[in-house]
Amino acid sequence: MATIEQAPPPQVPAGPSHGPGPDHPPTSTGTTNVKLAIWLFLASDCLFFGAFISAYLLYRGRAQTGPTPAKVYSIPFTSVSSFVLLMSSLTMVLALAAIQRGDLRRLRIWLLSTALLGSVFVGGQIFEFTEFSRKGLGLSTNLFSSTFFVLTGFHGAHVTIGIIWLLSLWALATQGRLTQKDAEKVEIAALYWHFVDVVWIVIFTLVYLIPTK
């Protein structure tokens, strides 16, 4: 039978389990708030990108007044960019594995590799945008170009934020301020990075590979 009383400070029972850890207040989910928050953010970001992908699909075959997608896309170039982003997901999980093992040297290497691969991807996107502009396809040329630039531009912005995040972690690791007990910080950044990768998987297929009439 339940009775009402003043709550004492949180107790940390002994024994193995899978809760948020000793440095975190008790939670009803048994996990840390920050990890729950990043998953909620990623879920909401699905709707964010869903809106832009839908707008692109809605307008991609309509009211063409400038170059068509088939005339401006370079599939070999974009395929290499996609490969680079996929490989950055690999280096990211290797960074997480390294910090979980306490291998801080490899952590720094893989974090920097991921940031560099991300930079190559963003550089490729800037090159692609420049090429499109040279071929006469600007942001306001037609409905296709507007939706294309907004969708891929926002994705590129996400990648850029990820690069800044990774470089910040790398700087902390270099100064010795990121240790094995901070593995969750790397995991949160990794979740964001992989999400950016899965969004690109969808964009690459829907925007670039599916034939346009």
Added chain:
Amino acid sequence: MSDITLRDDSGATEVAGQTATALEPSAGLLPGELRPHPSPLRYVLIAVVLCVITAAEVSLYYLEGSLADAVIIPLLLVFAALKFGIVASWYMHLRTDKPIFARFFVLGIAGAILLFGIVLSSLQIFS
């Protein structure tokens, strides 16, 4: 100031109808993890699989004209879904983490597909 809480005979603390836990993760596991993450070798093998699927996708693109769009488009969508699933389950660790994370993520994806599917259908984009 401490909160008013309900405490039953077993000693478990109840806040707003939920049982709160403050338990330590098992050794080597991150918060929210149920099983250990895959080994680095497995991560590399997964990357190889992802590269092979990407190569198959790009090859399909170049088969446009030889194969009907009705074949190419569903295959491309299946490959994309496969890659999405592999990255989410292995690299984002939804296979080994608490199911609550997968539920949140699936909720977001399903919500986006449902919402924008309805919008695009109402605008007759699929007809």
